[in-house]
Amino acid sequence: MEANPQTDPSPDLHETIRRRAEVIYHRNGDIPGRDQENWAQAEAEVLREFSAATRRTAVVIKVHGLQYVAEYNPANSGGYTPGEFLRGAPVPVRIEGDKMFVIRRNGRELETRIVRRADDLA
Secondary structure, three states: OOOOOOOOOOHHHHHHHHHHHHHHHOOOOOOOHHHHHHHHHHHHHHHHHHHHHHHEEEEEEEEEEEEEEEEOOOOOOOOOOOOOOOOOOOEEEEEEOOOEEEEEEOOOOEEEEEEEEEHOOO
C-alpha cells in the first residue's frame, strides 16, 4: 500500500501528537484502554494549533494615500479582533521598515508586517 503524502503525518507531527496523547492520558488519570480516544483528542488539538499558527490574517489601512496590506499573528495580537476598526475611520499608525504598528482604541499597538502596498499592486 502506498503512502499518501497529503494525509500521512510527518514524523515530527506524529511524534508531537504521540507526546500530546501521553499528556492527555496522564491528565485524565492514567486510565487504560483509551488510546484511540486520547490519540484523536491529541491529533485534534495539535492540528488546531498548527492551523492557527499558519493562518494568515491581515489588516488593510490607507496611509497618506497609499493602501497597505499588513499581516499579524492572531496569537500575539493582544486580543485584537477583526472589525475593531471602523471602515474609513482614521486609525493612527507608525511605520518602521516593514513593520506597521496600528494604535488601537484601548491604546495598545497591533504589530503587523507589511506585505503589500497599493503601488505594488499596479
